[in-house]
Amino acid sequence: MCTRRSERLSTRSTTRPTAPWTSGELVRRQAAQEIGTIIYSLGCFPSQKDLHDFIAKVEEDHTGYIHLDKFLPAMTKVLQEHKFPPISEDLLLQAFEALDKEKKDYLDPEELTKYMTQEGEPFTQEEMEEMLTALADHRNQIHYKDVVSQMTIKPDK
Amino acid sequence: MGKSEVRLKKCERAIRAALLIQRWYRQYVARLEMRRRCTWNIFQSIEYAGEQDQIKLYNFFDFLMHHFTPASSERSLISHIFRVNEICRDAEWERYFCYESIEVPDSYTGPRLTFPMTFCGVSKVVQAFKHKQQLHARYVLQLLRETWRLLRILTNISHVSTCHTKEITICGDLHGHLEDLLLIFYKNGLPSSEKPYVFNGDFVDRGKNSLEILLILFGFLLVYPNDVHLNRGNHEDHIVNLRYGFTKEVLGKYRVHGKKILNLLQKIFSWLPLATVIDHKVLIVHGGISATTDLNAIARVDRHKYVSALRPPKPTHYAADGCKTQAMGSNHREASGPAEGRRRVCSLTHHSSPPAQRSDLPRRSLHNLPMGSLLSWSVEEELKRRRRLAGFDQSYGELQRSDTESGATAETDEHEWKQIVDVLWSDPMPQNGCIPNEVRGGGCYWGPDVTEEVLGRHNLQLLIRSHECKQDGYEFCHNRRVLTIFSASNYYEMGSNRGAYIRMGPDLVPHFIQYQASQACRELTLRQSVGWTERSALRALREQLFVHKSDLISAFQEFDPNNTGKISLSHWASATESVLKLGLPWRVLRPQLVSSTQYGIVDYQMWIRELSITEPKLQISDTSILETMYKNHSNLETIFRVIDTDHSGSISFEEFRQTWRLLCSHLKTEISDEAIADLAHSIDFNKDGSIDINEFMEAFRLVDLSAHA
Numbered sequence A: 001m002c003t004r005r006s007e008r009l010s011t012r013s014t015t016r017p018t019a020p021w022t023s024g025e026l027v028r029r030q031a032a033q034e035i036g037t038i039i040y041s042l043g044c045f046p047s048q049k050d051l052h053d054f055i056a057k058v059e060e061d062h063t064g065y066i067h068l069d070k071f072l073p074a075m076t077k078v079l080q081e082h083k084f085p086p087i088s089e090d091l092l093l094q095a096f097e098a099l100d101k102e103k104k105d106y107l108d109p110e111e112l113t114k115y116m117t118q119e120g121e122p123f124t125q126e127e128m129e130e131m132l133t134a135l136a137d138h139r140n141q142i143h144y145k146d147v148v149s150q151m152t153i154k155p156d157k
Numbered sequence B: 001m002g003k004s005e006v007r008l009k010k011c012e013r014a015i016r017a018a019l020l021i022q023r024w025y026r027q028y029v030a031r032l033e034m035r036r037r038c039t040w041n042i043f044q045s046i047e048y049a050g051e052q053d054q055i056k057l058y059n060f061f062d063f064l065m066h067h068f069t070p071a072s073s074e075r076s077l078i079s080h081i082f083r084v085n086e087i088c089r090d091a092e093w094e095r096y097f098c099y100e101s102i103e104v105p106d107s108y109t110g111p112r113l114t115f116p117m118t119f120c121g122v123s124k125v126v127q128a129f130k131h132k133q134q135l136h137a138r139y140v141l142q143l144l145r146e147t148w149r150l151l152r153i154l155t156n157i158s159h160v161s162t163c164h165t166k167e168i169t170i171c172g173d174l175h176g177h178l179e180d181l182l183l184i185f186y187k188n189g190l191p192s193s194e195k196p197y198v199f200n201g202d203f204v205d206r207g208k209n210s211l212e213i214l215l216i217l218f219g220f221l222l223v224y225p226n227d228v229h230l231n232r233g234n235h236e237d238h239i240v241n242l243r244y245g246f247t248k249e250v251l252g253k254y255r256v257h258g259k260k261i262l263n264l265l266q267k268i269f270s271w272l273p274l275a276t277v278i279d280h281k282v283l284i285v286h287g288g289i290s291a292t293t294d295l296n297a298i299a300r301v302d303r304h305k306y307v308s309a310l311r312p313p314k315p316t317h318y319a320a321d322g323c324k325t326q327a328m329g330s331n332h333r334e335a336s337g338p339a340e341g342r343r344r345v346c347s348l349t350h351h352s353s354p355p356a357q358r359s360d361l362p363r364r365s366l367h368n369l370p371m372g373s374l375l376s377w378s379v380e381e382e383l384k385r386r387r388r389l390a391g392f393d394q395s396y397g398e399l400q401r402s403d404t405e406s407g408a409t410a411e412t413d414e415h416e417w418k419q420i421v422d423v424l425w426s427d428p429m430p431q432n433g434c435i436p437n438e439v440r441g442g443g444c445y446w447g448p449d450v451t452e453e454v455l456g457r458h459n460l461q462l463l464i465r466s467h468e469c470k471q472d473g474y475e476f477c478h479n480r481r482v483l484t485i486f487s488a489s490n491y492y493e494m495g496s497n498r499g500a501y502i503r504m505g506p507d508l509v510p511h512f513i514q515y516q517a518s519q520a521c522r523e524l525t526l527r528q529s530v531g532w533t534e535r536s537a538l539r540a541l542r543e544q545l546f547v548h549k550s551d552l553i554s555a556f557q558e559f560d561p562n563n564t565g566k567i568s569l570s571h572w573a574s575a576t577e578s579v580l581k582l583g584l585p586w587r588v589l590r591p592q593l594v595s596s597t598q599y600g601i602v603d604y605q606m607w608i609r610e611l612s613i614t615e616p617k618l619q620i621s622d623t624s625i626l627e628t629m630y631k632n633h634s635n636l637e638t639i640f641r642v643i644d645t646d647h648s649g650s651i652s653f654e655e656f657r658q659t660w661r662l663l664c665s666h667l668k669t670e671i672s673d674e675a676i677a678d679l680a681h682s683i684d685f686n687k688d689g690s691i692d693i694n695e696f697m698e699a700f701r702l703v704d705l706s707a708h709a
Helices: A024-041 A048-058 A068-080 A089-099 A109-118 A125-135 A144-151 B003-065 B073-082 B090-096 B119-130 B137-153 B178-188 B210-223 B238-244 B246-253 B258-271 B295-300 B374-389 B408-425 B448-457 B526-547 B549-558 B569-580 B586-593 B604-610 B623-631 B633-643 B653-667 B673-682 B693-699
Strands: A008-010 A065-067 B157-160 B168-171 B197-199 B228-230 B275-278 B282-284 B316-318 B324-326 B434-436 B444-446 B462-465 B474-477 B482-485 B499-504 B510-515 B566-568 B601-603 B650-652 B690-692
Touching: A024 A048, A024 A068, A024 B003, A048 A065, A048 A068, A065 A068, A089 A109, A089 A144, A089 B003, A109 A125, A109 B003, A125 A144, A125 B003, B003 B238, B003 B526, B003 B586, B003 B633, B003 B653, B119 B178, B119 B210, B137 B210, B137 B258, B157 B295, B168 B178, B178 B210, B178 B499, B178 B510, B210 B228, B210 B246, B238 B246, B238 B258, B238 B633, B246 B258, B275 B295, B295 B408, B448 B462, B482 B499, B526 B549, B526 B569, B526 B586, B526 B623, B549 B569, B549 B604, B549 B623, B566 B569, B569 B586, B569 B601, B601 B604, B623 B633, B623 B653, B623 B673, B633 B653, B633 B693, B650 B653, B653 B673, B653 B690, B690 B693
Parallel strands: B157 B275, B168 B197, B197 B228, B282 B462, B462 B482
Antiparallel strands: A008 A065, B168 B499, B275 B282, B316 B324, B434 B444, B474 B482, B499 B510, B566 B601, B650 B690
16 A cells, blocks of 8 residues: 555545535545545445445544554455456446447537436536546547547456 | 336436446546556655665765774865865955956847846846846856845844735745746746745755746845745755756856856855744744744754754864864774764654654664764864964854853754754654654654644744645645645656645635646646656666666565575565665556566566666676666765866766775775776776766666666
């Protein structure tokens, strides 16, 4: 793990200064960010709900902190049970095709934005902007077949 | 199935599809974030390891000073390093700044300045630098003289007040990044009495326009002395400058007057104020604080005595040949125990929390710097008294000292020195406590409890500091009581980070403006900028690995008693860390560093061979010298520049040989005189019996040719 000094992974993010927060909801959202990053980078694909459930199990009594002692066994279990398996290229393609109502083999930014920000576990504006920058080509179209093959990260040996 | 049911099914499909895509994309972004943080760690570890390295080198010189006999040739070599400036009295300094004799030719197209400096004048300078012109040496010297005169009357701590019409702008490290300073001025406006600025140190080193930044900042300081405030940073230190590029920059730009400019800057740096306080509520210092930080004590010190953090103050006296040197206690000392045995600087509160060291091996640091025992002090005191009786001059800084002072002065000096070093070199840490900053080698790591205590003791509400590069240009910590501000964008590499500055009004609430100097970076996607920076970091890391080849192989062989040439991944990781000591997540980095793994086993011999870095253009038969050279690239260059006292850019064969002998003592390795002579002859490119430092360093710069680059 990259944390160099503390064994307690703080769920209070020190890198994003925001307005002073007191509500538990905000704490959990910030916890989700840091823990999510770790879980994702271990090759797992949990949904936001999966993450919240996981954190609720390992968090230390609403303090906003997660101790390594609790996290490690829970995480190991997740890995051993393949609880949040990766999404295959085929499945991903099918998903994009489901959104491509007119079957034109690409999506317009407006189409994608509508789904990503209104359905499922919606993106924030920031996430949406970043996704469009990453996926749209010079014609401002999202050619998902190319995107999927370029951006699927192969699992480590 | 009815039409509405079909429609419903299609809707459900779409929602499930959206969920899937969101899940997939979030995972992708998180993987990139992890890579970005690893990259950051790599850059930062290598940066701090370099700083620590330099301090180890200077500790070594200091040790030598106390152990070599007067006759030894090494001693005269090292005495260069500790030689105090020959000019001591103010009157002499005035003359040294003499620029009147320097003629400015008609062909000079740069700005011509008149003094006292005006807003018009400094604007001309800014414009000139924007168009890549160079200011004539005469005007540089003149500007520096005026700056020195002004700085001398400033107090150690600048006090600033806000009012409704004036917001204060606070900038962090600039490190020679002129484009960032120009961008700040463009977005925020030039300094003026309506637009006060605080610049929080580290104006120089690393970037290639350190001198231009200094001249601009000094220019504005001269025009608006009440509204422009400069704090000293740890890089405003001539010894640090030898290693990190500023010395080289000045000598390169001013071949005739460079040395003079450097000497003057050495003095000017020591006169820079140490802190700024806004409305008695906000403290701004470059590094930070320690548990013992006392602003009243800092306000009282003679700050100009502390020319370099790497050289604690010692009593000065004249050696037999009449040139001033620092205390050579050893010729009179009987005991000759190791440096560590003497009285140390030990004034940090130690806590039970685990230390922040990256490894368990003992490190030399400023904290172990020997300050001389009481015995040697009294002998030196006696010598000093006798010399004074004999009519030798006192150094400027010693004028206040009386003959009857006891060893208590040494202790006061120690405490003062520590106050200053702490304020210039410390870093915050998440845990409570205050421990020596072994990573950098100077100052300390301080925790949130220390923040509360020190701020409380001084009735302050916020500490603004710089010193550490931050991804977004700024970062809060310690319950938002400590704010780091860093103004050099793309510091590690193109796209590595944004810079930022602060605007603050009477409500003392900081507002941030972020920027990134290059247009190209801003248009990169997250993936592209992470990839670019990552490639650069990995290149730097591979160079480090290559340079430590033999040590790595020895470490691997410890885990491979049967000499199979293969070890497990976890052994690979721990062996690599034990050699490089960078505290990096090797297992996470492994996929990008090692391609030859099978079932969790690394073929380390093959891996080392695959680290394809070019060899130098010259053929050196002795590979151990080569490795030493690569590993100690920066140290070598530092020693060369120190030896090159006339700043000519080249050294003689004899000096070259002495450098190597010095370095080998430091590293405790052996290199034969013949090997050194061979090396010297092969790099005497001009065949004139002297070695050009720049050419030498270039010839041995590593070039990464791996497929990943």
